[in-house]
Amino acid sequence: YAVDYGCEAINPRYTKKEAVEFLIDYYGLTPKEVMAVGDGVNDIPLISGEWQGVCVGDGHEKLKEVAKEITVPLKEKPIKHLIEKQVKD
Numbered sequence: 348y349a350v351d352y353g354c355e356a357i358n359p360r361y362t363k364k365e366a367v368e369f370l371i372d373y374y375g376l377t378p379k380e381v382m383a384v385g386d387g388v389n390d391i392p393l394i395s396g397e398w399q400g401v402c403v404g405d406g407h408e409k410l411k412e413v414a415k416e417i418t419v420p421l422k423e424k425p426i427k428h429l430i431e432k433q434v435k436d
Contacts, residue, residue: 385402
C-alpha cells in the first residue's frame with residue numbers, strides 16, 4: 348500500500364524518525380507540513396515526532412497510544428485516504 352502513495356524509509360544506519368528529520372531539513376519544511384504513518388511498534392519513534400504522527404486503523408495498540416491520529420485499516424489504503432482528506436480540507 349505504501350508503494351502506491353508514499354515511501355518506506357529503511358536503512359540499518361538510520362531510523363525512520365532520523366530519515367524524516369533529514370528530509371524536513373533537506374527540503375526546508377516545518378514539522379507542521381509533514382505527516383508520518385505507521386502500523387507497527389517499531390514505528391513508535393517515528394510517530395512520536397513533532398510532525399503529524401498517524402497510526403493505521405489496524406496498527407499495533409501501543410502505536411495507537413502515541414499517535415496523534417488513527418486512520419483507516421491497511422486494506423482501505425490509509426495513505427490514499429489521508430492524502431484525499433488533506434486535499435479536501
